[in-house]
Amino acid sequence: MLKTNNSHNLHRQNISSRQIDSYPRNLRCLIHNLEHAADFLTPAQAKDILSKTNISPPDLLPWADFNHPVTDGYGRKLLFQGKNFEIMVMSWLPGDFSAIHDHGSAQWGAVQCFGMADHYVYSFTEGILTTAKYSPYNFGMVHAVDRTLIHQMGNPGDKPFLSLHVYGCQEISDSITANARVFDLLEGSIQFTDGGVFFCLPESQINRRINGLKADRETLRRHHYLMGDRIKLILKTQHNASLEQKLIALRSLLPDLI
Ligand SMILES: [Fe+2]
Numbered sequence: 001m002l003k004t005n006n007s008h009n010l011h012r013q014n015i016s017s018r019q020i021d022s023y024p025r026n027l028r029c030l031i032h033n034l035e036h037a038a039d040f041l042t043p044a045q046a047k048d049i050l051s052k053t054n055i056s057p058p059d060l061l062p063w064a065d066f067n068h069p070v071t072d073g074y075g076r077k078l079l080f081q082g083k084n085f086e087i088m089v090m091s092w093l094p095g096d097f098s099a100i101h102d103h104g105s106a107q108w109g110a111v112q113c114f115g116m117a118d119h120y121v122y123s124f125t126e127g128i129l130t131t132a133k134y135s136p137y138n139f140g141m142v143h144a145v146d147r148t149l150i151h152q153m154g155n156p157g158d159k160p161f162l163s164l165h166v167y168g169c170q171e172i173s174d175s176i177t178a179n180a181r182v183f184d185l186l187e188g189s190i191q192f193t194d195g196g197v198f199f200c201l202p203e204s205q206i207n208r209r210i211n212g213l214k215a216d217r218e219t220l221r222r223h224h225y226l227m228g229d230r231i232k233l234i235l236k237t238q239h240n241a242s243l244e245q246k247l248i249a250l251r252s253l254l255p256d257l258i
Contacts, residue, residue: 020080024059027079030166034085040170043144046110050166051142057114060162063089070234073098073198074154085109085168086176092117092161095233097154097226100129100183100219101197106167106176109145113137113153115161122150122183122219129183129215131222137163150183154226179207185223186246188213199230200243224250228257 020028030053037049065075068091075091092115100122103109113119117137123130129150135143137153145167155161167176178194182201192207215223228250231243251257 024055026053026055026059029053030055030087031080031082034087034166034168035082039084041108041168043108043110043146046108046166046168047142047144050110050112050164055112055164057162060089060114060164064162065089065091066093066160068093070237071198071200071202072196073230074196076196079164082168083172084170084176085166088165088167090163090165092155092163094155094158094160095229097199097230098152098197099199099201099227100150100152100185100223102150102181103145103147103167104175104177104180105169106145107147107169109165109167110142111145111153111163111165112140112142113161113163114139115155115159115163116157117153117161117163118156119143119153120151120222122152124150124183127212127214129185129213129219131216131219150181152226183213183215183223185213185215185220186227186249187211199227200234200246221254224254225257228254 020031030050033049033053063077063079065077068075074096077089078086079089080087115137116139119135119137121132121135123132137143169176175194179192180197182191182193182197184191189209189211190213191201191209193201193205194207195205228247231247234240234243235247
């Protein structure tokens with residue numbers, strides 16, 4: 001099934017018109033290996049391809065985005081759009097965290113992180129989100145992504161770093177990670193978005209939502225602290241009545257949230 005998405009089509013045209021030959025050699029290798037792999041990779045195969053490509057942070061610097069808006073939880077740039085896969089580079093400033101999310105239509109993938117990242121994996125059963133495991137990244141580590149993965153990553157340290165993300169599906173698609181789910185535990189909803197999986201998404205970025213989301217205590221506390229941290233950063237730069245109300249609500253739930 002060929003899906004259409006204007007912003008992704010734009011990326012695709014831009015990138016295909018560039019000289020891919022000018023990309024760093026390791027990235028050209030990665031693109032070649034993914035384009036010549038089977039249409040359907042297992043998450044383990046995707047992890048293996050990424051692990052063996054020997055990419056290093058300087059290869060990714062052209063796609064770094066450390067000047068992203070504070071309302072974005074991290075920087076994100078599309079590096080390459082294949083017929084059934086996409087490659088993205090994410091940029092993590094100290095304190096940057098994603099919201100809890102999945103990956104839209106992605107059926108396989110892998111993430112390589114070039115920093116010491118926090119990484120939490122979640123289970124979602126009968127409307128209740130729980131923390132399944134803490135699975136942090138060390139420098140250069142690769143984790144597989146499967147179609148059921150719900151997770152959250154971020155930079156708890158004091159230095160910025162980059163990560164490299166490959167997402168694929170069996171069908172031809174130029175919007176693999178569109179309609180990803182974001183789990184908002186303050187609102188108690190699952191939000192569907194085509195963009196970054198950030199805390200406190202503006203309404204313009206939410207395609208639709210499902211209400212009634214619940215979570216265990218550990219997951220709620222982590223979510224609320226991280227959301228509170230992001231809101232405080234945003235409010236240092238702008239007045240936003242909606243976010244001020246959210247921060248008041250979070251402080252009433254977590255009295256030790258300063
Ligand atoms: Fe993710």
